[in-house]
Amino acid sequence: MIKKKAFSGGVHPHDGKELTNTKNIKIAPLMKEYAVSLSQHIGAPAKAIVKVGDTVLKGQKIAEANGFVSVPIHAPTSGTIISKNKKTSAGGRMEGGVDSVIGPTGALVPMLTISADGEDTPCNDLEPILSWQDCKPEDLKQRVLDAGIVGMGGAAFPTHVKLSPPPSQNIDTLVINASECEPYLSADHRQMLEDTKGIIEGILIIKSILGIQKVCIGIESNKPDAIKAMQEESRKHNIVVTALPTMYPQGSEKQLIYAITGRKVPMGKLPMETGCVVQNIGTAFAIYEAVVKGKPLYERITTITGSPIVNPSNWRLRVGTSLADALTLAEGVKNPDDIGKVILGGPMMGMAQFSLDVPIMKNTSGILLLNKQEVTLYTSGPCIRCGSCINVCPQSLMPSTMGVQIEKERFELAEETNIMNCIECGCCSYVCPSHRPLVQLFRRGKSEIQANNRKKKV
Numbered sequence: 351m352i353k354k355k356a357f358s359g360g361v362h363p364h365d366g367k368e369l370t371n372t373k374n375i376k377i378a379p380l381m382k383e384y385a386v387s388l389s390q391h392i393g394a395p396a397k398a399i400v401k402v403g404d405t406v407l408k409g410q411k412i413a414e415a416n417g418f419v420s421v422p423i424h425a426p427t428s429g430t431i432i433s434k435n436k437k438t439s440a441g442g443r444m445e446g447g448v449d450s451v452i453g454p455t456g457a458l459v460p461m462l463t464i465s466a467d468g469e470d471t472p473c474n475d476l477e478p479i480l481s482w483q484d485c486k487p488e489d490l491k492q493r494v495l496d497a498g499i500v501g502m503g504g505a506a507f508p509t510h511v512k513l514s515p516p517p518s519q520n521i522d523t524l525v526i527n528a529s530e531c532e533p534y535l536s537a538d539h540r541q542m543l544e545d546t547k548g549i550i551e552g553i554l555i556i557k558s559i560l561g562i563q564k565v566c567i568g569i570e571s572n573k574p575d576a577i578k579a580m581q582e583e584s585r586k587h588n589i590v591v592t593a594l595p596t597m598y599p600q601g602s603e604k605q606l607i608y609a610i611t612g613r614k615v616p617m618g619k620l621p622m623e624t625g626c627v628v629q630n631i632g633t634a635f636a637i638y639e640a641v642v643k644g645k646p647l648y649e650r651i652t653t654i655t656g657s658p659i660v661n662p663s664n665w666r667l668r669v670g671t672s673l674a675d676a677l678t679l680a681e682g683v684k685n686p687d688d689i690g691k692v693i694l695g696g697p698m699m700g701m702a703q704f705s706l707d708v709p710i711m712k713n714t715s716g717i718l719l720l721n722k723q724e725v726t727l728y729t730s731g732p733c734i735r736c737g738s739c740i741n742v743c744p745q746s747l748m749p750s751t752m753g754v755q756i757e758k759e760r761f762e763l764a765e766e767t768n769i770m771n772c773i774e775c776g777c778c779s780y781v782c783p784s785h786r787p788l789v790q791l792f793r794r795g796k797s798e799i800q801a802n803n804r805k806k807k808v
């Protein structure tokens with residue numbers, strides 16, 4: 351049975367999933383080069399432990415975690431570390447012996463480029479742990495860190511940190527996010543159909559680390575085949591699968607926890623305050639591979655889609671594959687003169703890109719191309735106080751007021767209006783008849799507030 355309404359607010363954008371949701375996942379062939387970012391996660395960038403000229407093996411650690419909120423990075427194939435930053439259209443420079451190149455967010459990130467030797471020789475540093483049921487939770491958590499696992503739904507938060515709630519925090523429920531509410535993306539959907547057993551084993555490993563009994567998987571109702579497949583496998587392990595209404599942003603942590611457990615995350619608090627830990631199904635599969643197969647995280651499922659693409663499809667891509675190489679897998683574009691936008695991720699929360707040299711990251715769930723007609727440029731106008739943005743905000747915020755406050759650079763007032771609770775879902779921008787750039791304003795406002803708060807602490 352599907353709930354009628356799972357949270358307040360939200361929107362129903364055209365989902366475009368029909369382009370790829372029946373397409374099996376294909377394994378990408380080996381590319382000539384991989385540009386591996388050392389900043390693929392929230393937290394401190396990893397620290398390079400190899401240099402230009404070194405040879406590396408597939409799965410070898412090439413950068414180590416640089417603090418608790420950080421993860422190591424592994425080579426996606428065997429080959430030689432080269433420097434290429436002068437050749438990339440994304441620009442960049444060399445810092446501390448490592449290329450520093452403009453990444454998907456537009457900021458300079460440290461990058462190691464591997465020229466593949468074509469052998470794809472593995473290093474097998476991580477031994478498979480076949481009887482993980484006999485392991486201590488700390489040892490399993492260490493494996494999650496050693497394998498460089500981050501949240502693969504988009505946030506890229508280091509997973510070992512999320513699996514380390516403070517002892518005072520009573521966690522009783524694991525919520526698995528399989529809603530994949532972003533339009534156009536079908537990577538999670540296909541993985542649920544094709545890697546069902548591995549996902550469930552990964553979930554059991556997470557459950558063992560957290561030492562809890564209750565697990566719920568939330569899947570949007572527009573994926574009935576995935577719901578059926580996951581229900582059949584979950585039943586054996588007393589895991590509940592809940593069909594949720596198809597409504598964006600169903601996959602946002604706070605909305606998902608409320609939809610599944612009825613628990614509300616208080617304003618300004620973390621989801622774990624409700625006793626829940628949320629993990630994405632792609633992350634669960636990565637944990638399964640890290641533990642049972644001894645495989646670090648150097649590849650992921652990515653949907654390559656959009657009307658300009660010749661063959662929209664789902665791919666198992668190695669981290670560091672350039673967007674240009676990834677597009678060739680989907681047989682390129684129909685008309686290069688009619689590309690309006692290239693987005694990493696989905697249309698609601700994804701990031702527009704200006705260079706096809708930008709590489710796939712651990713959290714790249716999709717590459718979306720839109721044609722010129724689909725990205726009609728608007729001129730934004732003043733707020734007409736229609737209230738539409740307030741009606742759709744899933745966080746019960748006042749987007750219209752916050753937008754004006756940021757425009758007038760009244761950052762303290764915006765903070766009082768709870769701008770820091772904005773999840774940047776884009777629902778307000780989506781419905782605004784004046785085409786106000788609300789999310790962009792909120793991103794600016796939040797970074798100004800964070801910078802001011804840091805200054806106050808010094």
Ligand code: SF4
Pocket residue numbers: 742743744745746747748749771772773774775776777778779788789792
């Ligand atoms: S982007 Fe922020 S303010 Fe706008 S609807 Fe989403 S949560 Fe609300």
Ligand code: SF4
Pocket residue numbers: 732733734735736737738739740749750753778781782783784785786
């Ligand atoms: S939807 Fe746009 S015009 Fe309407 S109240 Fe919100 S910001 Fe103003």
